[in-house]
Amino acid sequence: MAITTKAQLQAALAAAHRQVIVKATTSSGGTGLPSSNWARSGQNPTQGATPSTAVATSKSTVGAIPFPSAPSGQKVYIARVQMTQVNASSLEIYDRLSHMGGLSWNSGSSQTVNSAAITRGDTNGGDVVAFLECYGSGGAGSYTASISYTNPAGTSGRTGTAIIPTTNNGSIYQIMNQDGDVGFKTIESVTLSGASGTVGNFGVTIARFITSVPIPTSDSQAANAFDLGLPSIDDDACLWTTHMRSAGATGLLSGFIDFVTG
Amino acid sequence: MAIISQDQLIAAISQHRQALQFRKESIANVAGAHYSHWKTAGRPQAGATPTTAATCSRSTTGGIVYSAPGGSRTQYVGRLMANCTIVGTLTVWDRLIHSGGLDGTVTSPQAVNTPTLPRGDAGGAGVSCFLEFYTGVGSTSRDATISYTNATPTSGQTSTVTMASSQVANSLLEFSPAAGDTGFKSVETVTLSGTTGSAGNFGITLARRIATISIVTANASASQNPIDLNIPTIDAGDACLWFTWQASTTSSGVLQGSIDLIEG
Numbered sequence: 001m002a003i004t005t006k007a008q009l010q011a012a013l014a015a016a017h018r019q020v021i022v023k024a025t026t027s028s029g030g031t032g033l034p035s036s037n038w039a040r041s042g043q044n045p046t047q048g049a050t051p052s053t054a055v056a057t058s059k060s061t062v063g064a065i066p067f068p069s070a071p072s073g074q075k076v077y078i079a080r081v082q083m084t085q086v087n088a089s090s091l092e093i094y095d096r097l098s099h100m101g102g103l104s105w106n107s108g109s110s111q112t113v114n115s116a117a118i119t120r121g122d123t124n125g126g127d128v129v130a131f132l133e134c135y136g137s138g139g140a141g142s143y144t145a146s147i148s149y150t151n152p153a154g155t156s157g158r159t160g161t162a163i164i165p166t167t168n169n170g171s172i173y174q175i176m177n178q179d180g181d182v183g184f185k186t187i188e189s190v191t192l193s194g195a196s197g198t199v200g201n202f203g204v205t206i207a208r209f210i211t212s213v214p215i216p217t218s219d220s221q222a223a224n225a226f227d228l229g230l231p232s233i234d235d236d237a238c239l240w241t242t243h244m245r246s247a248g249a250t251g252l253l254s255g256f257i258d259f260v261t262g
Numbered sequence: 263m264a265i266i267s268q269d270q271l272i273a274a275i276s277q278h279r280q281a282l283q284f285r286k287e288s289i290a291n292v293a294g295a296h297y298s299h300w301k302t303a304g305r306p307q308a309g310a311t312p313t314t315a316a317t318c319s320r321s322t323t324g325g326i327v328y329s330a331p332g333g334s335r336t337q338y339v340g341r342l343m344a345n346c347t348i349v350g351t352l353t354v355w356d357r358l359i360h361s362g363g364l365d366g367t368v369t370s371p372q373a374v375n376t377p378t379l380p381r382g383d384a385g386g387a388g389v390s391c392f393l394e395f396y397t398g399v400g401s402t403s404r405d406a407t408i409s410y411t412n413a414t415p416t417s418g419q420t421s422t423v424t425m426a427s428s429q430v431a432n433s434l435l436e437f438s439p440a441a442g443d444t445g446f447k448s449v450e451t452v453t454l455s456g457t458t459g460s461a462g463n464f465g466i467t468l469a470r471r472i473a474t475i476s477i478v479t480a481n482a483s484a485s486q487n488p489i490d491l492n493i494p495t496i497d498a499g500d501a502c503l504w505f506t507w508q509a510s511t512t513s514s515g516v517l518q519g520s521i522d523l524i525e526g
Contacts, residue, residue: 004273032347090483179307182327212343214483226487229341229522230276246481
């Protein structure tokens with residue numbers, strides 16, 4: 001089944017499950033860069049751990065936003081989001097498919113990633129995006145990264161690129177495909193354009209975009225089912241949020257997500 | 263088929279939705295002017311500089327990569343969200359036809375001869391016409407006049423724009439249709455009022471506007487749902503989705519966002 005009528009949507013909204021989200025302010029830095037809420041402290045969801053070796057993530061991974069399971073034959077949707085952050089921003093919601101960490105900002109050599117296989121949705125990764133995710137800042141300077149990956153057609157040795165204006169804790173840097181590709185099946189290695197002088201910690205995260213919510217001012221911003229695209233969620237999704245930083249320290253992020261089934 | 267009821271809209275967004283993320287790196291701008299992201303690196307990847315006039319489609323490199331609608335369904339834009347490190351206005355177009363290879367030093371009429379419009383109203387109603395610069399031209403400001411055919415169709419219609427001193431790469435100049443005309447069916451020639459001093463490379467682009475969104479706060483996103491957007495149709499499920507940017511400062515900033523295509 002699926003929600004296909006106004007009456008079904010109304011019925012689903014009447015029985016919505018409201019999940020509160022509270023994340024602490026971020027440390028300063030990274031203005032103008034998208035940032036991850038994975039390792040951001042907060043009450044809900046629980047702060048995610050910094051990963052080490054590459055693993056597939058799921059609904060049960062600590063750090064994922066909890067959501068109800070759909071009754072047999074139904075789907076779970078995000079039907080409403082209301083969010084406030086002290087500084088203007090935007091909130092993006094992803095299904096975090098796999099992650100790894102432990103890479104060094106102080107290396108200009110190839111570093112092994114060998115990302116875990118995608119376990120849900122298009123397992124060839126034709127509709128996924130990938131990021132370098134910073135868990136610990138490196139040294140000063142800007143860098144580019146060359147990323148060796150396998151594309152959704154199964155061709156290995158493809159080369160993606162990420163631009164790193166600053167190595168800032170919490171920032172994420174989107175990996176752009178080699179021309180002709182869309183998506184990533186697996187990622188094998190990362191090579192930075194230079195060593196930053198500080199090891200820090202970063203990794204690779206592969207995710208599937210779900211929806212997003214603007215937070216244009218410090219006021220609360222609501223998005224309804226039409227604003228969000230009434231996205232359905234995989235039963236085992238590892239729900240993860242990112243945000244755009246308009247200021248170094250973002251201030252408290254708080255709000256809720258309404259999940260419906262139908 | 264088409265979406266003609268609220269139930270059909272709900273079914274379309276819940277069952278037939280492609281959420282497509284995009285990102286374009288920053289390019290040099292002149293504040294207040296209009297720029298093309300056709301050649302900008304990012305996702306989608308940069309398009310090639312065209313030569314002779316050619317039609318563009320869903321499969322043209324440089325447009326957003328997406329799947330055509332299934333069955334007999336019609337495709338629409340169901341949602342648009344964007345943020346940027348700089349304030350400005352983003353417009354999404356269906357890039358119908360483009361050409362390149364025009365020369366900023368040639369003062370005789372330069373042939374364009376655009377092919378038949380591939381999608382939408384065949385007479386060109388609602389079609390916009392741009393001079394698109396792939397390489398900057400010389401430092402002398404000149405007028406550029408096109409000879410075009412309107413929807414009637416009447417050939418030999420004219421419209422003029424002024425090329426600024428040192429018109430830069432990626433910039434766009436939009437022609438206004440002559441009084442009484444509603445768009446451009448085809449463009450035959452471009453004639454400069456004099457040499458700019460340097461050849462550069464520019465061409466004609468015909469496009470149909472799909473959606474526009476203003477980003478009023480840097481790094482804070484703006485979003486529009488299908489009602490805000492007037493549920494614009496993706497003609498024939500084959501549009502070449504192209505971004506342009508109206509700049510507020512001397513760089514475009516890094517542009518990121520997502521566009522949802524729905525079917526019903």
